[in-house]
Amino acid sequence: MNTQSNSYTFIYSVVMVVIVAALLSVISLSLKPFQDANIKNEKRQNILSAANIDVLPAEAEENYEKYITETFVINAQNQKIEGVEAFNVDIAKEYKKPAAERQLPVFVAEIDGSKKYILPMYGAGLWGAIWGYVSFNDDKNTVYGIFFDHAGETPGLGAEITNKDKFKKFFADKKAFNANGERILKVSKGASSKGLGATEVDAISGGTITSNAVDAMLADYFESYKAFLSNNQN
Amino acid sequence: MSALFSDKNRQALLGPLSANNPVLVQILGICSALAVTSQLKPAFVMGLSVTVVCAFANVILSLLRNTIPNRIRIIVQLVVVAALVIIVDQVLKAFVYDVSKQLSVYVGLIITNCIIMGRIEAFALANKPWPSLLDGIGNGLGYGMILVIVAFVRELLGAGTLFGFKVFPQAFYDWGYMNNGLMLMAPMPLILIGLIVWYHRAKNPDMIENN
DSSP states (O other), X not given: XXXXXXXXXXXXXXXXXXXXXXXXXXXXXXXXXXHHHHHHHHHHHHHHHXXXXXXXXXXXXXXXXXXXXXXXXXXXXXXXXXXXXXXXXXXXXXHHSOGGGOOEXXXXXXXXXXXXXXXXXXXXXXXXXXXXXXXXXXXXXXXXXXEEEESSOOTTTGGGGGOTTTTGGGGTTOBSBOTTSOBOOOEEXXXXXXXXXXXXXXXXXXXXXXXXXHXXXXXXXXXXXXXXXXXXXX | OTTTTOHHHHHHHHGGGXXXXXXXXXXXXXXXXXXXXXXXXHHHHHHHHHHHHHHHHHHHHHHHXXXXXXXXXXXXXXXXXXXXXXXXXXXXXXXXXXXHHHHTHHHHHGGGOHHHHHHHHHTGGGSOHHXXXXXXXXXXXXXXXXXXHXXXXXXXXXXXXXXXXXXXXXXXXXXXXXXXXXXXXXXXXHHHHHHHHHHHHHHOGGGSOOO
């Protein structure tokens, strides 16, 4: 058989593409339920992690049910949006909308008898998306814990935003806003050497762009949730 | 058994580990060797994934080698490699989710890894499936080995950890020892690979070119 003829080449490529496409769709469809379950468990795990509860993915669902007592969705004016499940809100999608139109989920956890408010955030890092959750004490101003993650920041540099000891632990107990309602919790270069260590968090050396992105994300979402955070009535 | 591991086949498997190492001698796959080596774990999993993809791609294309129209052979190779990489990515996501997160974009980068295309062109298209399998595994391991060596040095000196575990006791730092941030920067793996190539050539005088 002449494998160099035009018709052979044409038929060969058509057959190949059809076979590969069919194979990939079958694999994608059959693995989808497993992947979705993983993604949901990871989300539960992340939400709990922001409230300083670290669990394995396999235990995430059980612990989520145990600690998260209430979830609701609000808008930027702190009005509740009915009929939307907080867990199912796609933060990445909401991020693209103007801040005033975003659906903003709130997860309320009950830990050792006190309420923690866990708020999701989303932003653009150096190579791809970054996102996370910030949990507040019941004064809605003091940070209780945070969780950050990223799609593809540089390992050892920008990706260190996920590092507990180098980055995350510095957020705990810091105030988000001062008495005038201005954001004082920032991520900035050399914060501690400038004597701002009490209110701000040091950027990661070698990961400046990612650190700035985290700062921008905090600015963005602190603003979105401001009405909720500054309302201490409920 | 003797036929399965004849001299030629052993050469296909073991050659890439040293004398014909894809990174050190063929100078392939340098880009990813620079990108994923700041920590041991991604370097290790990347080495493993490349080994799997390289082995399967070699076998599949070796089986197809007599049917592939020459004019579209690069396209056929790309389709096979891309399909394999997607399958690996999907399987990792479904069953070892944390590892797939660790690798993130690197799995996709396997498609562009020159070692895989290089070995298909240079070996699989001219050899039977069994030697092609050995050649794929050998080259994957040869590549992974260099990644692990570079990542070992970078993570140890750059972050003071190995696989994320602290190696140096706190007392070291109290005495004034500091992690070398330069190790985590992009130029360092290039320098390290250069040093390894230098050492490797010095140990194998027959590779030194006379001019």
